[in-house]
Amino acid sequence: MRPTTRLLWLSLTALILTGLMLPVANGNTGLLVLPWTVLGLLVLVDLVLSFGRVPRLKIDGPEQLFCNETGRYELVFERALPDQLTLRFDWPEGLTGPSAISPDAGVSPVPIEVRAKARGSWRFSTTWLNWPSRLGFFEFVPQARNALKITVMPDIRPVLNGEIDLAVQTSLMGQKNTFQEGEGSEFHQLREYVPGESLRRIDWKRSARQRKLLAKETRAERNHSVIVALDNGYLMREEIAGLPKIDHAINAALAVAWAAAAGGDQVGLFTYDSRPRIWHPPEPGRQGFPRMRRILGELAYESRESNHTLALATLKGQLKRRSLVIVFSDFVDTTTAELMVEQAGHMAREHLVIFIALRDPETEALAAAPVVSLADAAESVAAADFVRERRIVFERLNRLGVMCLDVEPQALTPRLVSMYLDLKAREAA
Structure with missing residues (x-):
C-alpha cells in the first residue's frame, strides 16, 4: 500500500491551512489540528471501506508448452474484482506475455496468452495487483504468488x-519407390515383367527357370x-x-x-x-x-x-x-x-x-x-x-x-x- 497523489495534495492543503491559522489561533491547538483531524478521519473511512477487497488469484492452464507455442491461461479470482484493477507481470526468461492488463470489474476468469520462448522449467510470472482505495487516498500493490510451473519442451x-510419418511412408513405400529406377538397392520381391520397363530390372536367371520374364523390385536400404x-x-x-x-x-x-x-x-x-x-x-x-x-x-x-x-x-x-x-x-x-x-x-x-x-x-x-x-x-x-x-x-x-x-x-x-x-x-x- 502506498499513498496516492490525491493524499499528498490533501496533506499539503492541511499544512497550508495550519500555517494560515497560526496568527489567529492564539495557542488554540485544537484549531490548529482541525485540518489534520478531518484528513485523518477521511483516511480512516477510506481504509475501512477498502478493507477486505484484496482479490485472491488462481491460475488455470497447461503446465507444458512447446517452444514458440502460445498457451491460453485463465486468471481466476475468488472474490469480486475491485474497480480500476490493473495486473502487471514480471515474466521469467523463458516466457513472455502482456506487461499489464486492466480487466473489467466483476469479470472472472481473465484470459491471458503466454508464449514460450526458451526451454526449461519456469514459474508463471510474478503478478502485481494494482488498484486504488475507495476514496483514492491509497494505492494497493500486493504481489500474488502462485505455484504454477510451466515446462517448455522442444517443439515436436x-x-x-x-x-512426418505420412511424408516418410509416401516417399519410401509409395509408387515412387516402385516405378522409378535407382530408388533402392535392397531386394524386395519378384513380379512379372511389364512391357516398357527398363530391361535392367529383369532377373534373367529366374526368368529362364520360370520361362517367363520376371522383374526385380527394390527398395531403399x-x-x-x-x-x-x-x-x-x-x-x-x-x-x-x-x-x-x-x-x-x-x-x-x-x-x-x-x-x-x-x-x-x-x-x-x-x-x-x-x-x-x-x-x-x-x-x-x-x-x-x-x-x-x-x-x-x-x-x-x-x-x-x-x-x-x-x-x-x-x-x-x-x-x-x-x-x-x-x-x-x-x-x-x-x-x-x-x-x-x-x-x-x-x-x-x-x-x-x-x-x-x-x-x-x-x-x-x-x-x-x-x-x-x-x-x-x-x-x-x-x-x-x-x-x-x-x-x-x-x-x-x-x-x-x-x-x-x-x-x-x-x-x-x-x-x-x-x-x-x-x-x-x-x-x-
Whole structure:
C-alpha cells in the first residue's frame, strides 16, 4: 500500500491551512489540528471501506508448452474484482506475455496468452495487483504468488500430428519407390515383367527357370546411421523469429530423427561447445527418440565459444561406418569459419555431411533496404558484407562436398526432412 497523489495534495492543503491559522489561533491547538483531524478521519473511512477487497488469484492452464507455442491461461479470482484493477507481470526468461492488463470489474476468469520462448522449467510470472482505495487516498500493490510451473519442451508438433510419418511412408513405400529406377538397392520381391520397363530390372536367371520374364523390385536400404551434431556455443543463442537458434535447431533435429526412425535408420546424437559434450552412438530411432528428446530438452544454454576443430575431429573418430552427419552450427565471417570449413571438408571425404545455418531475414532486409541517410548506408553496407561472406563460406563448403542448407527458421524443418528423404531414396548415404 502506498499513498496516492490525491493524499499528498490533501496533506499539503492541511499544512497550508495550519500555517494560515497560526496568527489567529492564539495557542488554540485544537484549531490548529482541525485540518489534520478531518484528513485523518477521511483516511480512516477510506481504509475501512477498502478493507477486505484484496482479490485472491488462481491460475488455470497447461503446465507444458512447446517452444514458440502460445498457451491460453485463465486468471481466476475468488472474490469480486475491485474497480480500476490493473495486473502487471514480471515474466521469467523463458516466457513472455502482456506487461499489464486492466480487466473489467466483476469479470472472472481473465484470459491471458503466454508464449514460450526458451526451454526449461519456469514459474508463471510474478503478478502485481494494482488498484486504488475507495476514496483514492491509497494505492494497493500486493504481489500474488502462485505455484504454477510451466515446462517448455522442444517443439515436436510435426511428429505428433503425423506429418512426418505420412511424408516418410509416401516417399519410401509409395509408387515412387516402385516405378522409378535407382530408388533402392535392397531386394524386395519378384513380379512379372511389364512391357516398357527398363530391361535392367529383369532377373534373367529366374526368368529362364520360370520361362517367363520376371522383374526385380527394390527398395531403399535401411539401417543407415544418421548423426545429429549440434553446436551449442554462444552464437547459437542469438534469437531469430522469437527463438534462439539452438531451439530452432533442436526442433528440426527431433523432426529429422523421427523421420529417420520411421525410415528404419539408426540415429545418434552429438553436442559440443568449447569441447565435446554429449555422445550417444546410433541406435534404432523408435527406441532412442524419447531419450534424445529428453536430453535435448534439458540441454543448457551455453555462453562458450565453439571449438569446431576439436568437436568435429572427435566426432569423426567416433564413427565406425559411413554415416549421414547433420551439423547445426553458425558463424560470423569467413575468418571465424575457417577451421569449421576445414574440418567439415575432412569429414565429407568419408561421410555424407549436411551443414545447416539459419538465415536471418532481418539482416537480408537491411542489406536490401533503400538508403536515405549516412547511418542507413553504414548499416546496409555492413549487412551486405555479412551476407556476402556467408555465401563465400557456403560456396567453399559445397566445393569440399558438403551439402549446405541456408534457410529461414520457418522453412528449416520441412526442408531438412525433405532433403533427408531425397538422400535416402537415392541411397546417397
